[in-house]
Structures are given as structure tokens and as C-alpha cells.
Amino acid sequence: MKKFITNIIAVSALFLASQQLNAQKVVVNREVETTNDGKMLLGHQLKEQFLKEPYADWYVKERDEYAIDQKAIAELKKAKINSYNLVVFMGTWCEDSHRDFPRLMKILEELKYPENKLTIIAVNRKKESPTGDEGLYNIQKVPTIIVEKYGKELGRIIEMPKTGYIERDLVDILKKDDSSVFKEIFKK
Template identity: 30%
Template sequence: MKNILTGLILLFAMNVGAQELNKKIEDPNRHKQVMLNECTREAITSFAEFKESYDPNYANYKPDSTSLDQLSKLLKGKKVTIVLGTWCGDSKFQVPHFLKIMDALKFDIDKIEFIAVDGTKHCENGLIDNLKITNVPTFIFTDKKGTEVARITERPQETLEKDMLKVLAVAKTK
């Protein structure tokens, strides 16, 4: 009985700071429903307001095939955190392109974390407090230890593929 009680207390303690996955809220700044906190790819890409831009932007994007081989090598052992706004025009444009690239690379979707923010670029319970998010989308690349090695903020300077090559190549030399 004591072990069961201890287990329940531990389970409760672990869930106190947990986020609701795929949470939707009425954003007081945007006056519309947005997604918040950690989300799955499926939830984001099927969220009505995001989906209407996601589908055509994903379908029409043609990844730069000459960059894919190099990118595949540079992404080995990396994870990606995408901080986005389901309300944000740049997120609606860049996230589908990014995912089309990652799909072309056959990058493991389990190594991509999606975090949706509200109109003030915040989440609940300090989920992104240490990420220094100024604009969305922000693509953060981390190594096996979880240390940030590179990021692309809001939109690429050239193309996502070229910018990824640049930032990941610099990260490799450090």
C-alpha cells in the first residue's frame, strides 16, 4: 500500500508542471482561437486556420535537392524545436517549407518538437522561457546533449536549405 501511495504522489508531482498537449485557447490579443504549448505535427497541420495555408504551402514547395545530401549529414544526431504561432503569417509559410525539407530528408519526426505560442509569444509554465524567442517561427537545432547549436528565426535570409547549411556548418566547426 505504501508503494502505491508513493507512486501516486510521484505521478502527481510529475504532472503538476505538465502542459496540455495540443491545447487550444482564445487568444485575447488576436481575438481568435490559437494553439498553445507542445503540439503534435498532426494537430498543428490540421488546425483549421493553420491548415488553410499549410496545405498549399507544403504541396507547392520544392526543396533544393542539391542541398539535401549535405543537410542530411549535418542533421545527424540533431533534434529540432520549432516555436511557432498558428496565427502567424511567417509560421504559416515557413513551417510547411521546413517540414517538406525534413520529409524529403526522411528526418525522424520524433526528433522534431513543436511548441505553439500565443500572440505575445508566450506559453504556459515557462515552457519557452529559456529559449529567448523574439519572433516566430524559430527553428532551434540542438545536439545529442540538448545544447543549442544553431537557429533560424522568422524567415531565412536566402532559402531555408541554404540557411540551414550555413548555420549547421558553422555549428559543426565549433
Template identity: 35%
Template sequence: MFLNNRIKVFLIALSFTTNSFASVEKQSANKPTMAIGNINSEQLLSTYTDFSQEFEAFSVSEAEMKQVAAWPNTVTIDVFFGSWCHDSVREVPRLLKAVNKQVKVNLIGLDYLKSEPLGRALQAEIKFTPTFIVYLNNKELGRIVERPTGSLVTDIDNLIKTAS
């Protein structure tokens, strides 16, 4: 009798475990694959729901719009990010909305090992995501790693002003 109860408990526990695994597989089957390598903003926002929701929810202030409008047209930003990374989900859409195609942004998706096929992340010594590398006239001004100290626009603006 005691053994039968233990077997019943074991079988019940096993059925819960099996159902849990089945739901995890179902959830992951609905998610898009990891973004690795070059991706444009339209592809990112249309493929990854978390990014598009953050993009829609974020508001750019008038002051930040004026700051971005005043940046030289030779500013470019390389963004090394993970489509799986919560910091990237928060910060990358904010940058895209703030610069509103006024600044050239190169989006480079990384895998869990912070790498991508062309080796740019290794060459740039990327250790954390997202990493925003800001250039003026093809010269690196500085980096914002994981999260800005203020806002992305303010931090980038400070890098540009320091270089001028």
C-alpha cells in the same frame, strides 16, 4: 429637412458599420483557434489551411534534399511559432517539407504574447516568431529568427557544419 438628411446619412453609415462587424465575426467563427503549446505536423497541416497551402506550394530542391540526408541523426529543431503569424505561415511548412520527417521537429505554438503554458518560450527568451532553435546532440547550435538569410536548409546546414 437638413436634419432629416443628416439622420438618414447617419443611419446609412451605421448600417454599413453593423454589416462590417457581422462579417468579421462570421469570418473569425470559421477560423480554428490559436495553436498554443505542443502540436505535431499532421495536426498543424490538417487544422490550419494557410500552413497546408504553403506546404503544398513549396518545392524542395535536390541539393537541399541531399543536405538534409547528410545531417547527423542527432539534429533536432525546436520551432516556436504563431498560427497567427505570417512569417510562421511561410517558414514552418517549408521546414516541415524540407526535413520530411528525417529530423525531429518540435512544434510549439505561441499566443500573441509569445508564451505557452509550459513556459518554454520564456525560458528560451523567444521574442519573434518563428524562431527555429537547432540542436546537435542536445546542444544548441544556433537560431534562425523570423526568416533565414538564404534558405532554412542552407542556414541549418551552415550551423551544423560550423559545429563539426
């Protein structure tokens, strides 16, 4: 009898664990139809999604026309940007996102940035996503590009790059990371 009860408990625990795993699955490339904005991407996205209509209209044009600052690209390579994680919040309804998101993607292509280190989250006009990630990152404006290392935020570009160039702002963020490491070493 004792073995029977133990087996029932074990099976129940496995069942509950599998239910929990299923509940944590994130839907990728969700697209919704809205009254005011028509088709809109919402939640976690893959970059290929932006090559589809109606997003390709603005995405491809802006990406192809953007002239990258090669000096900043060289600095980003030297600073090993590919070892950092990027989290990007954007809106397919937002003009600033229409401008800066394709530019960022062109920069990342130039850097051969690993796709598994990039998280793209599309939000609605209220800056909300289905998973609620915007709350974890305190997103107020889009686009917001967040640079992380070891799960810690190092800096972010909010709405528009301060220098006028995303790649230059990224260089500035990575320079802060280097200097903060030196400060920690010499502080002790």
C-alpha cells in the same frame, strides 16, 4: 510501531512522487478560441494538427507549393541532420510562421526526419506558451527554429532564413558544428 511509521512515510513518498509526475504532464495539441484571432494553437503540437481547419488553409498550400533546394537536402543528409534535435516556436496567427513552418515541415518530410526529435511549440501574440518554454529559449520572434545536439544549441533561424531558404540556413548551422569540433580537437 517503527515499521508502521516507516510504511506511512514510504506510502506518503510514493503518493507525493506520483503527484509530481502528474503535474509534469504536457498537454499536446491544445487549441484555444481567441477574440481577435479566432482559433489558435498553443503549446506543444504534433504536425498532424496543422492538417485540420483552419490551419490547413495556409499550411497545405504553402507546403505543397514550396520548391525544395535538393542540393541543400543532399548536404543535410550528408551532415546527418537526423541526429540533431529541432525545436520550433511558431504562431498560428503569424504570417512568417504561415510561410516558413510549412516549408520546414516539407523539408523534414523529404529528409525523413524522425518526429521524436522534433518539438513544435505554438505561442500566442505575446510569444508565450502554457509551459513557459519560450523563456528557456529566450524567444523574441516567431518562427524560431533551433538546432540542438546533446542538449546544446548550435544555432537558430529567427523569423526569416538569412539565405532565403530554410534548408540552406540549416546547412550553414551544421557546418558551424563540424568546424567547432575541429577547433576543439586542434586547440589542445
